[in-house]
Amino acid sequence: MGVMLKINGESHEVDVDDDTPLLWVLRDVLGMTGTKFGCGAALCGACTVHLDGAPIRSCITTVDSIGDSAITTIEAIGASPAGRQVQQAWLDLEVVQCGYCQSGQIMSATALVADNKAPSDADIDNAMSGNICRCGTYARIREAVKHAAAAHAGEAK
Numbered sequence: 780m781g782v783m784l785k786i787n788g789e790s791h792e793v794d795v796d797d798d799t800p801l802l803w804v805l806r807d808v809l810g811m812t813g814t815k816f817g818c819g820a821a822l823c824g825a826c827t828v829h830l831d832g833a834p835i836r837s838c839i840t841t842v843d844s845i846g847d848s849a850i851t852t853i854e855a856i857g858a859s860p861a862g863r864q865v866q867q868a869w870l871d872l873e874v875v876q877c878g879y880c881q882s883g884q885i886m887s888a889t890a891l892v893a894d895n896k897a898p899s900d901a902d903i904d905n906a907m908s909g910n911i912c913r914c915g916t917y918a919r920i921r922e923a924v925k926h927a928a929a930a931h932a933g934e935a936k
Contacts, residue, residue, distance in 0.1 A: 782842045786811070787855035797843035802826045804842055805852060813853035813882050817911075824910030827883035828852050834890045836909075853882035861893035861931050868927035876914035884910050888924045896932035898924060 784791050784804070793808050805811045805828070814837055817825030821836035828837045829851040856862035865888045868874075875881050884907065891898055891906035898906070903924045912920065 784842065784845060784850060785847070786850045787852055788849075788858075793842070795842060798841045800838055801828070801840045801842055801845065801850070802837040805837060811852055811854055815879060815882055817880070817883075821909075822911070823880070824883040824887060825880050827886040827910065829856075829886060829890060832890065832893065834887045834909075851886075853886060856885060856889055859889065859893070860934055861927070862889045864927040864931040864934065865889045865892055865923070868923040868930065872919055872923045872926060874916055874919045874923045876912075876916050880910060880912045884912065884920055888920070888927065891924065892928045892931050896928055898928055 781792050781794055782797065784793060786809070791809060793804050795804055795808060802814060802816060805814050806816070814828055815825040816838065817823035819838050821839045824836065826836050826838040827834050830840070830845065831848045857866050865885055869881070869885060887907055887910050891903065895902055900921065903921050907920060
């Protein structure tokens with residue numbers, strides 16, 4: 780069955796069952812492997828993408844639930860001002876250790892920075908709570924989010 784999806788500003792018709800998780804469409808059908816499989820139960824955040832700007836877990840989001848909403852993946856997050864600032868902060872503060880969770884971390888951080896130009900530690904902890912980093916780079920992630928938010932706020936002036 781053909782399903783039409785708007786991903787990273789482009790329309791894609793995919794021939795999958797309606798209950799196919801978005802993660803598998805992205806990775807296996809469209810070859811967008813930046814979004815990672817972690818737990819398959821929406822507990823780790825590795826599969827985070829944006830649906831109309833809001834972070835969602837693509838491992839449990841079926842393609843039939845998306846409708847006309849716009850999907851953004853890690854492959855295109857740098858095209859947004861907040862995403863560009865988050866990616867730069869990740870580099871500037873050397874956040875990444877093993878890197879496996881980082882696409883999901885960046886997606887969650889970008890949604891926060893886009894909506895909150897001065898997030899508190901509690902705001903950051905809340906927004907990032909669904910993203911697990913097995914290497915434990917949480918302190919660097921928090922600092923990078925603050926760095927990106929400050930840069931994004933300065934860019935918006």
